[in-house]
Amino acid sequence: MEKKPVISATRSLATQLLFLISSILFTCPSATARELLVGFKASPSSSVSSFQSLLNDSTSTFSLGFLRVNQTQLALTVIHLPSLQPLWQANPTSSFRWSDKTQLFFNGSLVISDPHKRSFWSTGTSQQGDRVVLLNSSNLQILQKQEVLWQSFDFPTSTLVENQNFTSNMSLVSSNGLYSMRLGDDFMALYARFKDGKTQQMYWKHKAMEAKAEVVQGQGPIHARLESDGFLGMYQVGKTAVDIQPFNSFHRPFDRFLMVQLEPDGNLKGYYWAQTAWVLDYQAITETCELPSPCGPYGLCRPGSGCSCLDNRTQVDTASFQCIDGDDQSGDFCSGSDDFWVLRRKGVELPFKELMDSDTTSSSAEECELSCQRNCSCWGAVYNNATGFCYPLNYPIQTLVGVGDESKVGYFKVRTKRSWHKKMKVGIRVLGAVIVVLTGVVLGYGGYKIWNRRRRGPQWVLEEKTEVAPGPYKNLGSASFKSIEMF
Ligand SMILES: *[C@@H]1O[C@H](CO)[C@@H](O)[C@H](O)[C@H]1NC(C)=O
Ligand SMILES: *[C@@H]1O[C@H](CO)[C@@H](O)[C@H](O)[C@H]1NC(C)=O
Ligand SMILES: *[C@@H]1O[C@H](CO)[C@@H](O)[C@H](O)[C@H]1NC(C)=O
Ligand SMILES: *[C@@H]1O[C@H](CO)[C@@H](O)[C@H](O)[C@H]1NC(C)=O
Ligand SMILES: *[C@@H]1O[C@H](CO)[C@@H](O)[C@H](O)[C@H]1NC(C)=O
Ligand SMILES: *[C@@H]1O[C@H](CO)[C@@H](O)[C@H](O)[C@H]1NC(C)=O
Ligand SMILES: *[C@@H]1O[C@H](CO)[C@@H](O)[C@H](O)[C@H]1NC(C)=O
Numbered sequence: 081m082e083k084k085p086v087i088s089a090t091r092s093l094a095t096q097l098l099f100l101i102s103s104i105l106f107t108c109p110s111a112t113a114r115e116l117l118v119g120f121k122a123s124p125s126s127s128v129s130s131f132q133s134l135l136n137d138s139t140s141t142f143s144l145g146f147l148r149v150n151q152t153q154l155a156l157t158v159i160h161l162p163s164l165q166p167l168w169q170a171n172p173t174s175s176f177r178w179s180d181k182t183q184l185f186f187n188g189s190l191v192i193s194d195p196h197k198r199s200f201w202s203t204g205t206s207q208q209g210d211r212v213v214l215l216n217s218s219n220l221q222i223l224q225k226q227e228v229l230w231q232s233f234d235f236p237t238s239t240l241v242e243n244q245n246f247t248s249n250m251s252l253v254s255s256n257g258l259y260s261m262r263l264g265d266d267f268m269a270l271y272a273r274f275k276d277g278k279t280q281q282m283y284w285k286h287k288a289m290e291a292k293a294e295v296v297q298g299q300g301p302i303h304a305r306l307e308s309d310g311f312l313g314m315y316q317v318g319k320t321a322v323d324i325q326p327f328n329s330f331h332r333p334f335d336r337f338l339m340v341q342l343e344p345d346g347n348l349k350g351y352y353w354a355q356t357a358w359v360l361d362y363q364a365i366t367e368t369c370e371l372p373s374p375c376g377p378y379g380l381c382r383p384g385s386g387c388s389c390l391d392n393r394t395q396v397d398t399a400s401f402q403c404i405d406g407d408d409q410s411g412d413f414c415s416g417s418d419d420f421w422v423l424r425r426k427g428v429e430l431p432f433k434e435l436m437d438s439d440t441t442s443s444s445a446e447e448c449e450l451s452c453q454r455n456c457s458c459w460g461a462v463y464n465n466a467t468g469f470c471y472p473l474n475y476p477i478q479t480l481v482g483v484g485d486e487s488k489v490g491y492f493k494v495r496t497k498r499s500w501h502k503k504m505k506v507g508i509r510v511l512g513a514v515i516v517v518l519t520g521v522v523l524g525y526g527g528y529k530i531w532n533r534r535r536r537g538p539q540w541v542l543e544e545k546t547e548v549a550p551g552p553y554k555n556l557g558s559a560s561f562k563s564i565e566m567f
């Protein structure tokens with residue numbers, strides 16, 4: 081904690097007096113700055129092992145600073161000081177080195193840059209701010225006079241704290257980037273990114289109950305807020321909630337700080353701080369097997385008895401949840417060259433089938449399978465014999481739920497190891513390249529020789545002896561041999 085915020089020397093006498101009076105009035109323990117002014121600069125200090133604080137709120141509960149992610153990396157975060165829990169993070173997708181070359185500065189915008197990794201983040205405040213403050217709500221603000229130009233509450237990462245507004249153009253994203261939360265017209269939902277690109281699968285949806293107020297079309301989007309009274313509320317206009325999701329501590333009048341977090345397992349959990357630990361106060365998904373992928377790809381989750389694998393010949397590796405050997409199970413089968421084998425399993429169901437599109441045109445399990453087999457973007461299908469519903473899966477297979485009902489059947493594609501096929505192709509390509517290059521060399525050399533002979537006349541006899549004509553062929557032979565041997 082070497083670098084202390086720079087207090088501008090141009091602070092007027094009046095403000096200094098005010099500061100003095102207020103520090104006497106509120107008996108500030110130490111006269112540390114409550115704001116960062118234009119010109120502020122700080123770099124991580126090598127002596128700090130976990131968190132380097134740069135700016136505290138008035139209660140010293142929250143702090144903006146550098147948080148060590150690991151040995152080499154840092155994140156610019158607002159943390160809850162007693163627990164070191166990050167509540168907000170500047171650009172979670174880029175990393176900054178814990179090095180004195182990395183610098184945070186305030187020039188009207190708050191900027192952090194790491195020249196070595198060329199990573200850069202800025203609040204990009206369009207107008208020039210004159211100070212940065214951290215409120216006792218954990219909201220980090222850039223102000224110009226009293227006007228708020230930018231605030232961290234508008235850019236949540238994976239956490240919402242009490243009284244933070246969550247609007248329809250925001251999203252919460254889990255720290256591993258896999259799951260997100262967004263608002264719809266009259267609902268709140270969680271989405272998984274099982275496949276690259278834009279396709280996101282909704283796996284949890286909470287529609288507004290509209291008990292006390294209704295969602296009126298055309299009255300604008302809804303927003304959500306975590307209320308200090310112990311609930312997650314959804315609102316459209318006014319102060320009356322269109323929906324309330326109560327926490328365990330709902331209406332219990334004790335002083336606590338609340339937050340909700342989108343966890344790396346895809347669950348949305350609420351907590352309150354109880355002096356020494358965070359206490360679980362709410363969870364969107366209460367059954368483990370209803371999480372998006374609790375047992376990993378090709379896993380099978382049985383309520384009450386945990387994880388196994390869809391392929392009952394493999395044992396689930398509980399440390400990594402690997403049911404299928406390492407090879408890449410991503411993308412789809414539309415590039416043409418990817419082969420797959422098929423895994424079938426009775427007594428399986430999708431964990432969030434009510435949120436999946438079903439195809440009612442299949443009249444049998446065979447038909448359901450066939451429609452998936454023919455479709456290169458389909459990874460599998462689950463058929464319910466009782467209802468005749470066929471659920472095609474357009475993303476790599478995740479965990480399924482084990483059920484007693486054997487008439488629910490699953491068909492799953494497993495990508496065969498690309499290795500042989502792919503490496504053969506690579507090998508052939510390498511061989512081709514070698515032939516082309518060597519042919520070029522031979523022709524070029526031959527051409528040069530002929531040209532040289534013509535130019536220099538009799539010298540060719542001498543050079544003939546060092547001619548390496550048979551050489552390239554031999555080299556080519558051994559090169560191609562190598563390329564085959566390698567694969
Ligand atoms: C913030 O508060 C913590 C704990 O009280 C203290 O260690 C740290 O120095 C403070 N940081 C600043 C910038 O005042
Ligand atoms: C530190 O974390 C970053 C990003 O999370 C990662 O890329 C890097 O490999 C990690 N370094 C070490 C030494 O663990
Ligand atoms: C602050 O610094 C950043 C990065 O160097 C720069 O892009 C930006 O224009 C600067 N802002 C002002 C108001 O000078
Ligand atoms: C936070 O600050 C506001 C005014 O800015 C004040 O009304 C409120 O009591 C403070 N809360 C706590 C917990 O200090
Ligand atoms: C959240 O929204 C309410 C009304 O919609 C507003 O009064 C309040 O100031 C907002 N809070 C923040 C921190 O932006
Ligand atoms: C996000 O939505 C709010 C209203 O819900 C609106 O005031 C704000 O301008 C929007 N922000 C962006 C970046 O679109
Ligand atoms: C494994 O699954 C197959 C097909 O579902 C079933 O026929 C077989 O009995 C199962 N074996 C074990 C050991 O559970």
Ligand SMILES: *[C@@H]1O[C@H](CO)[C@@H](O)[C@H](O)[C@H]1NC(C)=O
Nearest residue numbers: 451455456457458472473474
């Ligand atoms: C193939 O499957 C995808 C995803 O299940 C679906 O969106 C698409 O319509 C299917 N295509 C055909 C031709 O059935």
Ligand SMILES: *[C@@H]1O[C@H](CO)[C@@H](O)[C@H](O)[C@H]1NC(C)=O
Nearest residue numbers: 445464465466486487488489
């Ligand atoms: C599926 O349903 C049909 C009739 O709807 C029935 O004849 C058949 O036995 C069922 N198959 C299984 C595996 O339950």
